[in-house]
Each structure stands twice: as structure tokens, then as C-alpha cells.
Amino acid sequence: MALKGLDIFKLSPKTNCKECGCPTCMAFCMKVAQGALPLEKCPHFSAEAIATLSEATAPAMKTLELGEYKLGGETVLYRHDKTFVSHTLYGVYLCDCMDDVDARIEKINKVDYDRIGERMHVETVTVAHNPDKAAEDFLALVEKVKGLGHPVIVEVCCADLAAKALEILKGVPTILNAANAENYEAMNKVATEAGALLGVTGADLNELSETIAKIEALGNKKLVLDVGTASMKDAFANAVQIRRSALLETFRTFGYPTIVNAAKLAMGDSHMQMALLALFTARYGSIVTVEEMDYAKALPVYGLRQNLFTDPQKPMKVEPGIYPLNGADENAVCVTTVDFALTYFTVSGELERSGVPMNLLISDAGGYSVLTAWAAGKLSAGSIAKFIAEFDIENKIKNRTLIIPGKVAILKGELESKLPGWTIVIAPNEAVELVKFFKDNKF
Amino acid sequence: MAFTNKPQVFNAKINPITFGANGHEVTLGGSNVYPLYSFDAPIPNAPKVGIQISDKGFDATLPELAKFYEGCNTVVEMAKRAASAEGVDFVCLRLESADPNGDNASVEDCAALAKAVAEAIDKPLAVIGSKNVEKDSTLLGKVAEALNGYNPLLLSCKEENYKAIAASAIMAFGAKVAGESAVDINLAKQLNVLVKQMGVAAGNTVMNVGTAAAGYGFEYVASTMDRVKGAAMTQNDVDLQLPIVTPLGDEAWSVKETLLEESENPAWGAREERGIQMEICTASACLASGSDAVILKHPASVKTISAFVAALM
Numbered sequence: 147m148a149l150k151g152l153d154i155f156k157l158s159p160k161t162n163c164k165e166c167g168c169p170t171c172m173a174f175c176m177k178v179a180q181g182a183l184p185l186e187k188c189p190h191f192s193a194e195a196i197a198t199l200s201e202a203t204a205p206a207m208k209t210l211e212l213g214e215y216k217l218g219g220e221t222v223l224y225r226h227d228k229t230f231v232s233h234t235l236y237g238v239y240l241c242d243c244m245d246d247v248d249a250r251i252e253k254i255n256k257v258d259y260d261r262i263g264e265r266m267h268v269e270t271v272t273v274a275h276n277p278d279k280a281a282e283d284f285l286a287l288v289e290k291v292k293g294l295g296h297p298v299i300v301e302v303c304c305a306d307l308a309a310k311a312l313e314i315l316k317g318v319p320t321i322l323n324a325a326n327a328e329n330y331e332a333m334n335k336v337a338t339e340a341g342a343l344l345g346v347t348g349a350d351l352n353e354l355s356e357t358i359a360k361i362e363a364l365g366n367k368k369l370v371l372d373v374g375t376a377s378m379k380d381a382f383a384n385a386v387q388i389r390r391s392a393l394l395e396t397f398r399t400f401g402y403p404t405i406v407n408a409a410k411l412a413m414g415d416s417h418m419q420m421a422l423l424a425l426f427t428a429r430y431g432s433i434v435t436v437e438e439m440d441y442a443k444a445l446p447v448y449g450l451r452q453n454l455f456t457d458p459q460k461p462m463k464v465e466p467g468i469y470p471l472n473g474a475d476e477n478a479v480c481v482t483t484v485d486f487a488l489t490y491f492t493v494s495g496e497l498e499r500s501g502v503p504m505n506l507l508i509s510d511a512g513g514y515s516v517l518t519a520w521a522a523g524k525l526s527a528g529s530i531a532k533f534i535a536e537f538d539i540e541n542k543i544k545n546r547t548l549i550i551p552g553k554v555a556i557l558k559g560e561l562e563s564k565l566p567g568w569t570i571v572i573a574p575n576e577a578v579e580l581v582k583f584f585k586d587n588k589f
Numbered sequence: 590m591a592f593t594n595k596p597q598v599f600n601a602k603i604n605p606i607t608f609g610a611n612g613h614e615v616t617l618g619g620s621n622v623y624p625l626y627s628f629d630a631p632i633p634n635a636p637k638v639g640i641q642i643s644d645k646g647f648d649a650t651l652p653e654l655a656k657f658y659e660g661c662n663t664v665v666e667m668a669k670r671a672a673s674a675e676g677v678d679f680v681c682l683r684l685e686s687a688d689p690n691g692d693n694a695s696v697e698d699c700a701a702l703a704k705a706v707a708e709a710i711d712k713p714l715a716v717i718g719s720k721n722v723e724k725d726s727t728l729l730g731k732v733a734e735a736l737n738g739y740n741p742l743l744l745s746c747k748e749e750n751y752k753a754i755a756a757s758a759i760m761a762f763g764a765k766v767a768g769e770s771a772v773d774i775n776l777a778k779q780l781n782v783l784v785k786q787m788g789v790a791a792g793n794t795v796m797n798v799g800t801a802a803a804g805y806g807f808e809y810v811a812s813t814m815d816r817v818k819g820a821a822m823t824q825n826d827v828d829l830q831l832p833i834v835t836p837l838g839d840e841a842w843s844v845k846e847t848l849l850e851e852s853e854n855p856a857w858g859a860r861e862e863r864g865i866q867m868e869i870c871t872a873s874a875c876l877a878s879g880s881d882a883v884i885l886k887h888p889a890s891v892k893t894i895s896a897f898v899a900a901l902m
């Protein structure tokens with residue numbers, strides 16, 4: 147169970163030496179209890195006290211590394227309680243039983259684009275072995291998948307083949323998703339020797355927790371929990387109960403990331419796999435795997451993920467700069483708004499719909515919406531003029547008309563004096579009115 | 590240490606509310622667990638799926654949709670076809686032509702159309718107004734009058750026009766009405782309180798707490814709904830224990846990802862498929878956070894979301 151600050155304080159040196167950066171030992175202990183500071187920040191706890199406390203103060207959910215990605219480490223069930231930290235990874239599921247597996251491999255790296263500074267592409271590839279198929283063919287498939295450059299999830303039934311697959315995947319971040327109540331010893335050995343994470347599955351959550359406890363007793367705490375493929379309902383129940391017991395009850399046996407195989411849960415149904423991608427992005431899937439990640443699925447779900455994993459205290463921002471729309475060149479009219487991602491998307495979407503070529507100028511407004519940025523002094527005639535100077539707009543763009551958001555119409559006069567030679571035009575208050583605005587006015 | 594499941598079952602529940610009549614009713618809400626957590630306790634009324642049609646017709650540039658509505662020459666025919674789509678729980682008529690900035694159709698014509706649709710279909714009817722607060726304040730009352738006896742769900746009253754709509758639609762003609770607020774738990778609660786203070790009995794209203802397409806500020810939608818359901822369950826906040834109805838078709842089909850023609854970016858593939866997946870993605874995320882009903886436009890998304898809900902119950 148989570149410790150209270152007072153429990154920690156009882157074991158603290160109580161010297162108020164301030165070496166930890168806190169004014170008093172009590173303040174330090176409170177922070178440790180909240181998980182804001184690690185116990186190691188204080189050099190004066192006795193070894194005994196540390197041993198007593200370290201188990202209890204360890205994070206409720208472990209953070210594991212899979213190559214460049216992080217899994218787990220979540221501290222809350224809802225983003226409004228603090229923030230989610232490790233976004234869901236999306237993967238493609240391949241099986242040696244698929245006739246068109248080469249064509250599927252071919253498509254894996256087709257989706258690759260940038261959205262608000264984040265690269266969106268398939269992040270993991272699962273290779274599964276059907277026992278009816280030849281082992282050599284499976285290993286050949288593993289070889290091909292290795293070349294894709296993504297972390298690989300291996301699903302095989304026997305430890306010998308697992309060892310061979312992991313040997314091929316040497317140097318590639320790997321999850322051996324194959325341990326269950328019967329084979330966990332052998333699979334644990336293979337995974338540990340190869341430095342892979344071990345995926346664990348169970349007939350139900352009781353069996354799963356027992357298997358995890360046995361693997362932990364063997365010294366392996368780099369585990370990923372498979373929510374199973376019996377049914378959508380079971381998979382969802384398992385994902386929720388695993389995360390909930392880990393975070394609400396500090397049930398450490400379930401303090402691991404999860405794998406959801408949406409491909410198997412809805413084989414052949416791309417629409418249902420989309421619904422599952424969204425569900426498990428919102429509710430506690432660390433890795434979600436589908437049969438194919440095409441643009442039709444990627445565009446909505448990567449956007450959803452970017453939204454849900456935004457830190458509520460840090461607004462999503464777009465990079466300041468010139469965004470030419472509708473094939474704008476240096477003669478096209480200039481439009482400006484703030485760098486708050488939501489504003490940018492709404493405004494740029496409407497501007498694109500107008501079909502009028504224009505240069506959208508995004509200045510650094512602290513990631514706030516228009517009125518908030520204006521009230522905070524982040525969006526002013528000065529900030530816009532500074533942006534135009536810093537980005538050398540007057541040499542890059544010949545047009546001298548600048549359209550500003552209707553909500554900051556008040557800036558017009560000051561802008562005209564700060565930007566001699568420019569015509570300042572006031573846009574409507576709301577983005578939805580922009581299409582009509584550009585239909586009625588020509589620039 | 591063995592695993593012990595601790596179900597989150599609350600001594601609080603979402604108010605059940607029924608709309609529709611004559612043997613074609615649906616009930617929203619009634620649950621005392623978090624959204625879709627049917628493993629904690631049985632959910633008496635599964636979330637419902639509505640199909641939206643517009644009185645201005647359908648987008649005939651989408652081949653699958655055009656095939657679905659093939660041969661439908663009137664709104665009533667469209668409504669009948671929509672009602673027959675797989676997985677549909679109710680039909681939602683959007684009176685787009687009533688928009689004073691558009692066709693500005695008269696409230697009488699709109700109300701007559703709504704009645705004709707209600708008579709023709711064998712499903713409960715929801716009606717979305719013009720989305721213009723002034724027009725809707727008279728329009729929704731007229732629609733409620735015309736649909737007297739059909740027990741429709743009308744969307745939406747807002748802070749600016751709730752008085753007129755509550756007095757006419759709910760109190761005079763017994764329609765169910767959704768209160769619409771802009772993705773904020775406090776605004777949602779405030780509107781519910783205001784409507785209650787007019788003397789509207791509980792069980793007549795639902796909430797439309799607003800939505801966004803996936804990728805377009807959906808974090809606000811998710812957090813608003815998460816917090817509404819959290820307050821309804823853990824704090825037994827009666828002013829937030831109303832079912833949430835989320836019409837998301839218009840949002841899903843009006844973002845760049847679903848508007849851009851395939852010819853402009855062939856890698857993205859067919860526009861229709863992008864729209865369907867955007868609807869499904871947004872609907873699934875809304876249901877996860879607490880929508881008790883979602884309203885979609887494409888029969889393919891309706892079919893999937895309906896099957897998705899059924900599989901989780």
C-alpha cells in the first residue's frame with residue numbers, strides 16, 4: 147500500500163539539514179509520499195529505513211524501455227488527475243499463417259507523417275507462429291521483419307523456437323510475448339538471456355497474477371501483460387482491472403504495461419479494429435496491434451492519441467513560422483493567429499476550405515488561445531511585429547495585407563503604426579465564419 | 590499476493606430517460622458503474638447508436654452512402670432507409686435547412702417534415718435544430734408540438750435559449766430535450782441547474798456536453814466526460830447524473846482528414862473510408878469516456894459501433 151508522509155517521516159533523520167532541497171524533513175517526506183521526489187534525494191536515511199521504504203515508495207506501475215519508446219509509468223487513471231505519460235504504441239500483427247504476409251510487410255512503413263512535431267508511424271511489429279507451419283518459414287519471416295526497423299513482438303509456443311527468433315533479432319528491441327502458467331520458466335530463461343521484455347498471459351486474472359508472481363520470484367521484473375484475446379469484453383475488463391488494481395490498490399503484481407491484440411480480437415474487420423484502437427488508447431492499452439495501419443485508421447487514432455496524452459498543464463503548440471496554404475506564394479495575403487494547436491487546426495482547416503491561397507503566420511503566443519494569449523500579453527502588436535522582423539517576412543513575402551483575428555481587433559491601430567506599409571484587416575471572431583469572409587472579401 | 594477484483598459499483602446512477610413512443614422506445618442511462626464497465630455490474634441500458642439524416646439530403650459524392658440511400662427522393666424515404674440500417678437504435682433528423690444564414694426554411698415546414706418522418710419510421714426520433722440559438726428557440730417548440738405523442742428527443746437547448754425551449758418543448762408538449770454546453774463540466778452543470786430551476790422535472794433532459802473530432806482538442810471532450818461521470822458516481826452529484834448524448838457525425842466529417850479529396854493526396858485513400866474511420870474512432874473514444882448515446886452519419890460506422898457496444902455489454 148502507498149505510504150503516508152508521516153510513516154516516512156518516522157524513519158527519517160529529522161535533522162532538517164536541507165540537503166535534499168526541502169526546508170524540513172517533514173516537507174521532504176510529504177513529497178516522497180506523493181511520488182514527487184525519490185527517497186534517494188536524502189543521503190541520511192539509514193540502510194534499514196531505505197529497505198523498509200523502498201518497496202513501498204516504488205512507483206505503482208513500472209516504466210519499461212522498448213528501444214526508443216517508454217511503456218508504462220502511469221500514475222493516474224484519468225488524465226485530468228495529473229497526466230498520462232507513456233503514449234500507447236501502435237503495431238501491426240503478422241502471422242506465418244497469412245498467405246499474403248509479404249504484401250502486408252510491404253505496407254507497414256507506408257504511413258509516415260508529421261503532426262504537430264510528432265512523427266506518426268507504426269511503432270511495433272508482432273510476428274506470430276502457427277504451430278502447423280514450418281519453423282524455418284517462421285524464422286525467415288522474423289528475418290524480414292527485423293529489417294523494418296521497429297521493435298518486434300514475438301509470439302511462439304515453444305521456447306526453442308523463441309530462442310532462435312530472438313537470436314535473429316539480436317540488437318532489435320524485442321518483447322517475447324509467450325509466457326503462460328505452463329511454460330513461464332523456459333520462456334523467462336529465453337527472454338532474460340536475450341535481454342527481451344517478457345509478455346505474460348493467463349486464462350484469467352488470477353492465473354495471470356500467479357504466473358507473474360512466479361516470474362518475479364525468478365528475478366525478472368521486465369514484464370508486459372497480455373490482456374488476452376478470448377473476447378473484446380474480457381480484453382477490456384482485463385485492461386481496466388489490471389491498471390485499476392495497480393494504481394488504486396497498489397497491487398504491484400499488475401504494475402506493468404499491457405498488450406492488446408486488436409487484430410485477433412476482430413480479425414478481418416478493419417472498422418472494429420479502429421473502434422478497439424480508440425477504446426484501448428483511452429483505456430489502458432500500452433501497445434495495441436492491428437492487422438493493417440492505413441491512413442484511414444492512422445489519421446484519426448494518432449490524432450486521438452496526441453490529444454489524450456497531452457499534459458493538461460502544457461498546451462499543445464505548433465512551431466512558429468510561415469505556413470503557406472492552398473498553394474500560396476510570396477504574393478498571397480498574410481493571415482495570423484496563435485500557436486495553440488487547437489486554434490491552429492481549427493483556423494487552418496477553415497482557411498484551407500476557403501480555397502484562397504494565403505500565408506498563415508504563426509507567432510509564439512505561449513500556446514494559448516487568442517484571447518488568453520492577448521490577456522497574458524503573449525499576443526500583442528509588439529509580438530506580431532517582432533515575429534515579422536525575426537522571420538524576415540518582409541523579404542520573404544511581397545503581399546502587404548495582414549489579416550488578424552477578430553477577437554483582437556483592438557490591435558489594429560497599434561499594428562499599423564508598428565508595421566508601416568502594411569494594411570491590417572480584421573477577420574471574423576469565429577473560425578467557422580472564415581470561409582464566408584474570404585468569399586465576400588478579396589485580397 | 591493474490592489478485593482480488595474490487596468492482597467500482599456506486600450508490601449513485603445515471604438517470605434513466607426514455608424517448609420514442611408506440612412500442613418504439615429507447616432508454617438511455619440507468620447505470621451505476623463507469624462507462625462500459627459492464628464487468629463491474631450489469632449495465633441496464635447499453636449505450637445507443639443513432640443515425641443522422643439531413644433535410645438537405647446526403648453527400649452523393651460518397652459511393653457507399655449514395656448506394657445506401659439509392660432511390661430515396663424525399664427526406665421521409667431517406668429516414669425510412671436510415672431506420673432500416675443495421676444496428677440503428679434511433680433516427681436523428683437534422684433540420685439543416687432551417688438555418689437563417691442558409692435556406693431559412695420556415696418553422697412550420699420543418700415541423701411538418703419532422704412529423705412526416707416520425708409517422709413513417711419504426712424507430713424513435715431525435716431532431717437536431719438549425720444550431721442557430723434564436724431560430725431554435727421557436728423551431729424546437731414547434732417541432733415538439735408537431736411531434737406531440739411521439740415523445741421525441743430534441744437537440745439542443747443552450748444557455749441562450751433554454752427558457753423558451755424548456756417552456757414550450759418540454760413543459761407544454763412533453764418532449765425530451767438535450768442541454769448543450771461547450772465542453773466544460775461547469776457549464777454543463779450550470780445549464781442543468783438552470784433548466785431544473787424552471788420547474789422541469791428530472792427525467793426530461795439529457796446533456797450534450799459537446800464534442801470534437803479525434804485529433805481536434807479531443808482531450809477536452811474526454812476530460813469533461815470523465816469528470817462528469819466521476820462527479821455523478823463518486824460524489825452523487827444529481828445535477829450531472831443525466832445521460833450524455835453526443836452527435837458527432839458533423840464534427841467527424843468536417844475536418845481536413847475527412848474533407849480532402851483523394852485526388853489531392855492519393856496516399857490517404859478514399860475519402861469515404863477516412864470519414865467512416867473518423868466517426869468510429871471518435872465514437873469509440875466518446876463511449877469510453879461516457880456518452881450514453883452517439884449519433885453518426887454513415888451506416889457503416891453505425892453498424893460497427895453498435896456491434897462494438899454489444900460486444901462490450
